[in-house]
Amino acid sequence: MPKLSLIIATYNDAIGLARCLDSIEQQTVRADCEVLVFDNASSDGTVELLKDRSDRLDYWESERDRGIYHAWNKAIARTSGDYVAFVGADDYYASPTALQQLLELTVGQPDLVSGRNAYYSAEGKFLRNWGYAWDWQRMRESMILSHPGLLMRRSLFDRIGLFDERFRICGDYDWLLRLPPDLKAVHTNQVILCLSMGGVSNTQVGRVFAETFRAQHRQPDLGLWRSGAYWLLNWLKYGRRKLIGLA
Template sequence: MPDQSPASRPVLSIIVATYNAARTIERCLASVVSQSCRDWELIVIDGMSSDGTMAIVERFAPHIAYGASEPDDGIYDAWNKALARASGQYVCFLGADDAFSDADAVSALADATAGKSFDLVSSRCRWVNANGDAVGEGGGAWNFAKIGRRMPMCHPGLWHARSLFERYGHFEASYKITGDLDFLLRLPESTNALHVERITVNVEIAGISRAQVIRRLREQRRALATCPRFGPIRAWAVWADKMWRYPIARALDIPF
């Protein structure tokens, strides 16, 4: 991790991993640079895009603390590379197809955490379609008892204390969709969390975790099976419960 004095560190490191995201990356980065709170750094890691993504990213170069375009092993490998460059008190991850909801999204959470220290800071998200039209809302508070059986929080925009990655390790890069869940399952019941009941992020429902549901459920089963408080039997039970619910959610066009 970068060695900086606490006074010189930004409150928030915003990490964006990209791969062939030319359709959405300008919207994402524009939402970052428009924030009224300027106490952040932006880190962009690209996986050698071939569709013009980097040409768009380069237009935002004056606002990017660190950027790179090189081969990687998926989004969690990219996030780990970014974490090695992050210096903020907190770290959040935006998908290339996600965006902050408004210009005061970061300041709302910065104000809520001012003078305090939390492990996680969650908020609400707005689900949008490819046209940016709202199709629903989601995101709740950290809940140790529920995490795993479901994902109570909205991960895009979730603030993680950077020290969590020093204590519990980085993301497991072999996951392609649920490495965030695998990481959160490592956190203890004593995790000090704050929830702010405010929408801070627009999450496009076309993202990989929402477009590849069956693969995501398989990866969730694997993450639960390797978590000591779940284990293989409970992991299969959770997977079976979700598998019968998925066709219903799909028929009703409910994000799942």
């Protein structure tokens, strides 16, 4: 199995982080993973939790950062894995074999390994399983990958660069848009992570679409008009999901 670097950025979510770390410890391929936690100087007991679990963490720190993409960029510099995955502090793996299912798909050394994630409301109600296979053209219209838990070859960051820290929410989408069309990717329809819809990308929808437009507009092949059309289309899709209770 290739080595996997799991990166968790967190802020004042000790309860969620404990559950997340528990689910990682239960993974059948735990021995093939390194775990790095970057805490934004939390004051809710997160530091005590990290100290208590320091023997099971490959690296952790608790200091002020400039946002999640700054934390992720710092983390990437410390990784030693063949693949990197970003996991939210309140996310947790759906089963003990979730990571094994992804790592088994790395046999052909793909650049990306994606799966589906289960999304829940802030109240714990199941909403949907979501996440599609990599498609360069469809990605230019909107985010179709479920980024949490996505395996990315570590060398991609050397080729493409790090996350743009000027983004607050959609820096991952901006980074994915920079990937080449001939990228080698594999996908499984298995559910990998369980996610809460209470995160910033789900509660600040207007800002998400504004940053999505900004990321698209930066792409030479999209430009102002196509990016604007996709912005409108994404709002219409969101309105439909809202209407049927999936957003």
